[in-house]
Amino acid sequence: MRVPRFLAALLGLVDKFEERGVHVPGEDNGAISPWRDFGWLIAAWLVAVGVFVLLFAFAT
Numbered sequence: 001m002r003v004p005r006f007l008a009a010l011l012g013l014v015d016k017f018e019e020r021g022v023h024v025p026g027e028d029n030g031a032i033s034p035w036r037d038f039g040w041l042i043a044a045w046l047v048a049v050g051v052f053v054l055l056f057a058f059a060t
Contacts, residue, residue, distance in 0.1 A: 014043045 017039025034042070
């Protein structure tokens with residue numbers, strides 16, 4: 001079965017975040033890398049903002 005284009009784009013975005021590295025507790029030097037530590041959260045936030053914009057675009 002073919003993956004919808006939107007879902008494939010979202011998964012590609014998440015893969016880019018994960019390629020930068022995965023957070024392993026206890027092995028960090030204490031510095032926070034938002035792309036590495038919060039990749040899924042950033043991707044979910046971008047999707048939520050997109051849905052919010054589309055909601056208002058369709059409402060007008």
